[in-house]
Amino acid sequence: MGREFLDIFTDWSSDYDEFVEGKDPEYEAVFEGYQDILKDIVQRSGTRVLEFGIGTGNLTQQLVTAGKWVFPIEPSKEMRQLARKKLPKEVIIYDGDLQQYPKPLRQLDTIVSSYVFHHLTNEEKGKALIDYAHQLEIGGKIIFADTMFESQKIMDQLIQQAKQNEFYTLADDLEREYYPLISTLRELFNQAGFEIEFEQKNEYVWIVEGTKQV
Template identity: 50%
Template sequence: MGREFISIFENWANSYDDTVVGHDLQYKEVFRNYDGILDDVVKRSGSKVVEFGVGTGNLTAKLIAAGKNVYGIEPSKSMRDIAVSKLPKGTLVSDGDFLDFPAPPFSPDTIVSSYAFHHLTNDEKREAVRRYGKMLAKHGKIVFADTVFKDRDSYISAIQDAKNRGYYQLAEDLETEHYPTISEMETIFTSEQFSIAFQKHNDFVWVMEAAKL
């Protein structure tokens, strides 16, 4: 369910916001246009939003600033604590993950996430999408920003490129977690009765907008 990676985020919490602005050279391309990526997710979202993988609250803050009602879910306590300290008083951020989470206090029209869905295996991704489909009314949306690859060759090339550059931490990340291809994501969403569109933002990250049919 992605919780096997929590220790990474417990250790990363205090420096995460430095990473997203490009201070870690290995992840500079992954987070290029970070604000624009989050803004795109906000733009595509409705008014009642459930956010998975809140992290340090950067997307949450943008959603709230746009006037949206947001319920956040984050499994890392260290990340959660930082998010709560940054967000407006009363913002709800609960302990949970993509598959095991408290029921939201409202019926959402949008489910969002940024830089997190790859923590799940493809089978877990499909189970998550199935559950979200039950939470959403017709035309409700899932809007995820995450690392996705055009195909398996592109994925393998990204790993080799990282190693060639001496970015061994990035290479290990790519080899360890569950990064999907465009076709795999299309299959997951369409099999659960969603239409899906993709917008590329940098060499790693795409924004995926899925609408319930």
């Protein structure tokens, strides 16, 4: 599991960058403040960063420009091809995913992703976080931006709102993929040995920052 939504991104890859700029009304609120969200991740990151699900490479590009060493991972060939055009040639983009990925070439201090972690079920998220804890030293960070919800009630209201607006693609997406509650993420990060903070970035997206404790 974990790669079951990949075909969506193969189809989406060629106009993905238009979506993040808010060209599709269905996803405008989800991508509101997208560039600032990426900038925030960069500012919170250390200097040796693994990034999961780089897509067309927008966050990777910002991390590299900020002078960080980046180990970028992306399972979609089409996305990797688009990201390739944005990144310096010495940056190798690896085929891999949140659960299976090549061994990083350096000791990491940060693991990041944007709009990716919801591809795992909650059970898979818990196992992945335990794996990530093994990749980091004490004080190392996980910084994920993604759609998540403060309560089931808020999630249900947003799905209802999407249907009322006839945003059926968004409503299907919210019902189909594994968008977590904040309380669930808190528990999973704590179980994996991370202390965490959340910051809301728009109606859908929050940044979760976990710091490895033990």
